Amino acid sequence: MTNIQANFPIPFAGDELDHGEHLREPEQMLALMQKTSARAILIHKGKIGIGAGGRPHRIHPSDLVGHDLMAPGPLFLGMEGDRPIFAFSVDKPEAFMPEQNFVSLRGIGGNLKPSDLALAGRAKSLFAWHFTDKHCVSCGNKTVARSGGIKQQCTGCGAESFPRVNPVAIMLVTDGDRVLLGRGAGWPEGAMSALAGFISPGESIEEAAQREVLEEAGIKTKNPRYVFSQPWPFPAQLMMGIMLEAVNTDITIDPKELEDARWFTREDVLAVYEKRGEAFMRLPRQTIAHQLLRHWLAETA
Ligand SMILES: [Zn+2]
Helix, strand or coil: CHHHHHHCCCCCCCCCCECCCCCCCHHHHHHHHHCCCCEEEEEECCEEEECHHHCECEECHHHHCCCCECCCCCEEEEEECCEEEEEEEECCHHHCCCHHHEECHHHHHHHCCHHHHHHHHHHHHHHHHHHHCCECCCCCCEEEEEHHHCEEEECCCCCEECCCCEEEEEEEEEECCEEEEEEECCCCCCECECEEEECCCCCCHHHHHHHHHHHHHCCCEEEEEEEEEEEECCCCEEEEEEEEEECCCCCCCCCCCEEEEEEEEHHHHHHHHCCCCCCCECCCCCCHHHHHHHHHHHHCC
16 A cells, blocks of 8 residues: 555645644744744635745745734644744735636646645645634534634633544445446536445445445445545545445446446556546546546556
8 A cells, every 4th residue: 555655646645744733832823923934825715826836825924914814814734844834714815816826726736746735635624624613513602713723612611623524435346357437417528437425424434335336336346445545625525445346237326326337448447547548537636536546557457
């Protein structure tokens, strides 16, 4: 598994910062923001501000004086060597750069340096949590960000809460040299991907994977095998890649979940990856499905 990760960087993983767990008291954060070396990346409506050289634009935290900063305020992402790195969610992006320079991570993800993509994804997920979870689940009072945005505290009962990560199983089902791919409702023509589904309470990853494949495509499977995982910041999933072997091969799709599901040969997939075939639309590089197919191609070479 480590070899695969070394050969194929897992998109949205590979954050190189020290998260600075012992630097998160309010007075420490203030001192870090005032350091000359401090920098902040900018997020606007879940999009990342891209600057020169195609990397996330960085400003000094003091450049934000006089501008509106959206709640929860600055996120402290950690230390890049001696340099503190923050993320700001800005209300008026044009104060810093043209609004069109703020780009969705879905669109640009494959072009960013892996560590930049990981950092931007983490900031995006944390902001999404703060924007949606604004009240205490115990007493309903408002919560405020603490420890540089990695937790919240209730202003009523004082309870602390932490960002949730939602586990999703994503499955590559094989039948000899064939692989099962499906198309969700409303996807573009030709788009096909690995089947995926949320893990339910009381299920192991492997059980969820087998249940989802049976429910969505009518395929019984055996020998589920965990391959690798990927953070997916839309808004905060953890995609867990599982490979399984088909027991039966007749597909019965659940039309509520899928528009289509089909077997593709290894040659079909290889041709798509080598850009000489169009059996299906090549998946964006930043998706784990793309990486799972690459992994399968490598494993079966
Ligand atoms: Zn409370």
